[in-house]
Amino acid sequence: MPGDLSTGARQKKRRLDRSADLVVAAPPEVQEILEDVTTQVPDDYPEGHRAGYVAIIGKPNAGKSTLLNGILGQKLSIVTAKAQTTRHRIIGLHSEDSFQIIFLDTPGILREASTAEPLNMLDQRMMQNVRQATKDADAVLAIVDANDRPEAALPLLQPYLRKGSVPLAVVLNKVDLLTSLKLRQLVEYFEEQPGIDKVIPISALKGKNLKDVEEWALSHLPEGPALYPKDSVSEHPERFFVGEIVREKIFQLYREEIPYCTTVQVLDYKERAVGKNLVQVALFVEHESQKGIVVGRGGSALKAMATAARADIEAFVGRPIYLEIVVKVKEKWRKSEESLTSLGY
Ligand SMILES: Nc1nc2c(ncn2[C@@H]2O[C@H](COP(=O)(O)OP(=O)(O)OP(=O)(O)O)[C@@H](O)[C@H]2O)c(=O)[nH]1
Ligand SMILES: [Mg+2]
Structure with a gap:
């Protein structure tokens, strides 16, 4: 062997x-x-x-x-x-x-x-x-x-x-x-x-x-044992993909610079034995004006995005979730080493 x-x-x-x-x-x-x-x-x-x-x-x-x-x-x-x-x-x-x-x-x-x-x-x-x-x-x-x-x-x-x-x-x-x-x-x-x-x-x-x-x-692969458990599809934890799904909806639903100046961070991911899992996500933009676009009139744009994200997250994790999204401004996060690292890049 x-x-x-x-x-x-x-x-x-x-x-x-x-x-x-x-x-x-x-x-x-x-x-x-x-x-x-x-x-x-x-x-x-x-x-x-x-x-x-x-x-x-x-x-x-x-x-x-x-x-x-x-x-x-x-x-x-x-x-x-x-x-x-x-x-x-x-x-x-x-x-x-x-x-x-x-x-x-x-x-x-x-x-x-x-x-x-x-x-x-x-x-x-x-x-x-x-x-x-x-x-x-x-x-x-x-x-x-x-x-x-x-x-x-x-x-x-x-x-x-x-x-x-x-x-x-x-x-x-x-x-x-x-x-x-x-x-x-x-x-x-x-x-x-x-x-x-x-x-x-x-x-x-x-x-x-x-x-x-x-x-x-x-x-082209060498002979050798599996490096990860055979029943896993990825090594990133579920909460990483939850953040990615929110990002996908931002890319799909907003235009111009919004997808590019936005990033997300999953603040909390609570699995509950009873009821819905709780997912709290922070969405960061670079300026106050972008925050206004993301939220939309009376919160309508954010609501549409969150609804689409929730449906896909539920399909991904296979159970109902409660999704909470807060929109925050983090100035020039794409240009700061410190911000990028704290945001998972
Ligand atoms: N017609 C056609 N469209 C495709 C095909 N493969 C991907 N697409 C479309 O191309 C677009 C980009 O696909 P992605 O898989 O996100 O491309 P990517 O290379 O991962 O893009 P980045 O992550 O931005 O670098 C999407 O709209 C896809 O549906 C294909 O075989 N045929
Ligand atoms: Mg890609």
């Missing part, structure tokens, strides 16, 4: 556990449960069992989170039509008897630093999350929107095209919007680029060819 986790795998996992603690400000009792869970790594595993990390990277809005959800068969990572929805590195666990793929969904990669004004501090933290994910990865899936100019994707792929780099697949997404001729041309274009291990056309939204992505990823 094969033995213990390799030192490299343990180090990677420790790094991820640590950075996840930063991302998710879980209360002590949750942290304790997490500790229990993450230390229960089995010492042996079935012959031929594979496990490892697969980073999902790409430009904003390419469909990274939709792909993760499609492979997992459940809505885990939030998805909206607006760019820069995902801000953290989201772990999604896809396990079967013979493997565990640890997917790392990441924020969309922004413009190259050399060609534009400097990124704000939130953007910088988001890019740090991408770098961390690819550093830990055994394989990288670069999601490319097949409707964009293919040349525009090359700078993003560049770091993985070098010899000895981590294996890279270009996943051409949204092929449901393309003619088959255009698709053939695109596949040829990327296949001609040296250093790309495979080009996989998919529609994450329609669930087309997702098995091909899974099979390619699996073929």
